[in-house]
Amino acid sequence: MQIELDAIDLIKRAGKYIREKIDGSYHVEQKTGKSDLVTEIDQAVEDLLIQGILDRYPNHHIYGEEGRIARPDTLEGTIWFVDPIDGTMNFIRQKRMFAISIAIMIDGELRYGFVYDVMADELFHVIKGHGAYQNGIRLPQIEERSVKEAIICMNATWVTPNRRINTDRLAPLVRHAVGVRAIGAASLELAWTAAGRVDGYITMRNMPWDYAAGQLLIEEVGGRVGTITGESMSFLEQTSVLAGSQTFVEDVLTFVQTQED
Amino acid sequence: MQIELDAIDLIKRAGKYIREKIDGSYHVEQKTGKSDLVTEIDQAVEDLLIQGILDRYPNHHIYGEEGRIARPDTLEGTIWFVDPIDGTMNFIRQKRMFAISIAIMIDGELRYGFVYDVMADELFHVIKGHGAYQNGIRLPQIEERSVKEAIICMNATWVTPNRRINTDRLAPLVRHAVGVRAIGAASLELAWTAAGRVDGYITMRNMPWDYAAGQLLIEEVGGRVGTITGESMSFLEQTSVLAGSQTFVEDVLTFVQTQED
Numbered sequence: 001m002q003i004e005l006d007a008i009d010l011i012k013r014a015g016k017y018i019r020e021k022i023d024g025s026y027h028v029e030q031k032t033g034k035s036d037l038v039t040e041i042d043q044a045v046e047d048l049l050i051q052g053i054l055d056r057y058p059n060h061h062i063y064g065e066e067g068r069i070a071r072p073d074t075l076e077g078t079i080w081f082v083d084p085i086d087g088t089m090n091f092i093r094q095k096r097m098f099a100i101s102i103a104i105m106i107d108g109e110l111r112y113g114f115v116y117d118v119m120a121d122e123l124f125h126v127i128k129g130h131g132a133y134q135n136g137i138r139l140p141q142i143e144e145r146s147v148k149e150a151i152i153c154m155n156a157t158w159v160t161p162n163r164r165i166n167t168d169r170l171a172p173l174v175r176h177a178v179g180v181r182a183i184g185a186a187s188l189e190l191a192w193t194a195a196g197r198v199d200g201y202i203t204m205r206n207m208p209w210d211y212a213a214g215q216l217l218i219e220e221v222g223g224r225v226g227t228i229t230g231e232s233m234s235f236l237e238q239t240s241v242l243a244g245s246q247t248f249v250e251d252v253l254t255f256v257q258t259q260e261d
Numbered sequence: 262m263q264i265e266l267d268a269i270d271l272i273k274r275a276g277k278y279i280r281e282k283i284d285g286s287y288h289v290e291q292k293t294g295k296s297d298l299v300t301e302i303d304q305a306v307e308d309l310l311i312q313g314i315l316d317r318y319p320n321h322h323i324y325g326e327e328g329r330i331a332r333p334d335t336l337e338g339t340i341w342f343v344d345p346i347d348g349t350m351n352f353i354r355q356k357r358m359f360a361i362s363i364a365i366m367i368d369g370e371l372r373y374g375f376v377y378d379v380m381a382d383e384l385f386h387v388i389k390g391h392g393a394y395q396n397g398i399r400l401p402q403i404e405e406r407s408v409k410e411a412i413i414c415m416n417a418t419w420v421t422p423n424r425r426i427n428t429d430r431l432a433p434l435v436r437h438a439v440g441v442r443a444i445g446a447a448s449l450e451l452a453w454t455a456a457g458r459v460d461g462y463i464t465m466r467n468m469p470w471d472y473a474a475g476q477l478l479i480e481e482v483g484g485r486v487g488t489i490t491g492e493s494m495s496f497l498e499q500t501s502v503l504a505g506s507q508t509f510v511e512d513v514l515t516f517v518q519t520q521e522d
Contacts (some may be wrong), residue, residue, distance in 0.1 A: 175423075176421065182417070
């Protein structure tokens with residue numbers, strides 16, 4: 001499909017631009033102590049993506065975090081969920097482990113997803129019903145692993161006192177799992193779940209452009225994505241995310257529901 | 262120094278071997294569902310490193326986790342702290358984000374440190390008094406950042422009920438820091454701290470071969486490494502690790518000491 005080719009073209013161009021510029025930013029920062037160039041790159045990438053989409057598809061809607069992109073109020077028509085740089089802190093400080101995340105929804109249904117790990121030049125992409133791919137190689141079905149066999153991507157924030165969930169609900173997962181990781185870029189953590197590098201992703205705070213592409217990747221390999229209480233995503237507002245194989249998600253739901261508040 | 266060249270030669274050879282073999286392991290696993298080849302690689306790398314060291318330096322001592330390597334009982338003579346694959350779970354599941362970690366101590370003093378991110382082909386190395394380097398490029402002095410300006414590498418384990426520390430002591434760090442990450446390979450998390458990609462590393466459980474190379478990297482760029490109660494490392498047993506800039510370490514010590522048990 002042309003829309004898939006166009007999306008990849010834009011993402012790869014943006015990635016190339018970032019890689020060319022990001023090395024220069026080291027020198028500037030070491031001289032000036034400022035990271036303005038990093039902000040400039042972020043802005044330029046957003047422009048490149050949005051303009052690129054609107055040039056080709058003037059009637060499509062674009063939803064995303066940055067200032068110029070509207071927040072969603074309806075899911076009609078064709079919607080691009082765009083996060084030009086997911087993992088901003090990693091981008092600024094680590095200059096790696098961030099991703100361009102784009103999902104395309106047509107009349108309420110997620111159809112295409114792209115998560116591009118720019119510095120690793122690793123593109124995860126999915127076309128609903130046609131497979132999920134890591135740099136063009138089809139990903140196998142997700143492995144069914146319970147919590148006690150799992151490596152979970154989850155930030156320590158959600159097991160320390162916070163406004164969104166009682167810490168006792170998620171803390172037992174940490175004790176029972178094989179390990180816990182926190183990469184700091186939701187789309188990558190979801191893509192890594194789809195690719196079997198970790199077994200699940202849990203957060204209490206994501207926006208649609210953070211999780212939509214990763215969600216479709218995981219669903220395409222047989223996994224499940226929903227809220228921490230097991231509901232479907234609305235794609236209209238901030239939400240919790242619980243993602244992994246069917247076994248993992250069901251196991252986590254049981255853990256969370258059986259803890260005392 | 263010859264010993265530095267020899268260490269790098271061994272590490273790079275081992276890394277090349279891993280990269281050549283690890284791709285093959287994908288195919289085997291997809292066919293058989295087993296990860297025996299991964300275990301084979303681990304073993305072969307250990308052999309390669311240990312034999313390589315003993316061939317060149319038959320009187321040196323080698324301390325490390327694996328079965329064939331003794332645990333330390335004295336720090337006399339020349340000691341190689343060797344972790345053939347630090348981040349075993351990442352190695353097995355992610356096939357990235359693991360490192361070969363080697364530190365050389367002469368008569369009780371850390372003199373050389375090497376942390377090699379195999380899949381990224383990124384070598385962090387340090388010679389005491391002569392600088393710390395990332396792929397040959399000298400690292401600048403560590404930035405002094407307090408907890409509230411910091412990205413901290415710390416596993417969620419240490420802020421959920423565990424046998425080693427009261428969760429209330431470390432949990433406030435999570436709330437006050439800019440962000441928390443968990444990579445799952447201590448030597449890499451320490452090397453990333455030295456390189457300014459994150460601002461500190463905290464764990465309650467490390468062995469000398471996990472932290473020795475990373476410690477020297479951090480100290481060489483002006484940072485500080487000790488236990489969670491501010492003591493120096495013994496290099497003889499399991500220990501907590503608190504690492505970062507002077508400001509960060511002092512700030513964490515204050516946080517930890519002022520919490521109620």
